[in-house]
Amino acid sequence: MIMKYFSTNQQVVIFLIIISLFGLYLWQEQGEKAPRAERARLLPEGQIHVEVLGDVQKEGIYCFDKGITVREAVTEAGGTTGRMALAEDISSQRISNGSKLIVSRGEEGLIIIKIRRMEPEKLLIYSIPIELNRATEEELVALPGIGESLAGRIIEYRRVKRGFSSLEELMEVKGIGSKKYERLKGFICLH
Numbered sequence: 001m002i003m004k005y006f007s008t009n010q011q012v013v014i015f016l017i018i019i020s021l022f023g024l025y026l027w028q029e030q031g032e033k034a035p036r037a038e039r040a041r042l043l044p045e046g047q048i049h050v051e052v053l054g055d056v057q058k059e060g061i062y063c064f065d066k067g068i069t070v071r072e073a074v075t076e077a078g079g080t081t082g083r084m085a086l087a088e089d090i091s092s093q094r095i096s097n098g099s100k101l102i103v104s105r106g107e108e109g110l111i112i113i114k115i116r117r118m119e120p121e122k123l124l125i126y127s128i129p130i131e132l133n134r135a136t137e138e139e140l141v142a143l144p145g146i147g148e149s150l151a152g153r154i155i156e157y158r159r160v161k162r163g164f165s166s167l168e169e170l171m172e173v174k175g176i177g178s179k180k181y182e183r184l185k186g187f188i189c190l191h
Contacts, residue, residue, distance in 0.1 A: 054103035
């Protein structure tokens with residue numbers, strides 16, 4: 001056995017290291033099992049997150065300290081692939097937190113940029129509130145404690161009432177009490 005080559009003190013140290021590593025492993029596993037929405041609260045607030053995909057040098061999600069334009073986001077992604085001209089009307093357009101830019105080639109070398117919303121999971125990971133009056137069923141289901149049937153009731157309530165006038169109004173939807181509302185309010189907004 002290998003342990004016979006170590007003194008008693010060395011064996012104790014090795015045992016403590018093994019126990020520490022095992023404890024660290026278990027602690028990390030518990031962190032991975034925590035819902036994404038709960039882990040998202042640890043990310044910095046006040047930053048703008050924009051996903052840039054398509055004909056750019058470096059696709060990815062970029063973080064900015066202030067509001068930015070389409071041109072600034074594309075530039076941060078390394079610019080476009082090949083030689084393409086960015087139309088001035090779109091390049092100066094400001095983009096909001098949680099936007100996804102899809103860059104592609106158009107006729108005559110112009111860039112076509114589609115501005116969409118990031119997937120719900122990405123919104124939650126980056127602590128970007130989901131807009132209650134525009135949220136899709138998929139976005140609502142990504143919220144903690146919201147299943148498909150409750151998401152359907154929220155959308156139906158929103159349709160009948162022509163939108164929510166306050167976040168607290170969400171408690172009028174059957175299945176959302178004060179406890180569930182308290183868990184949700186950090187993940188939603190009106191605009």
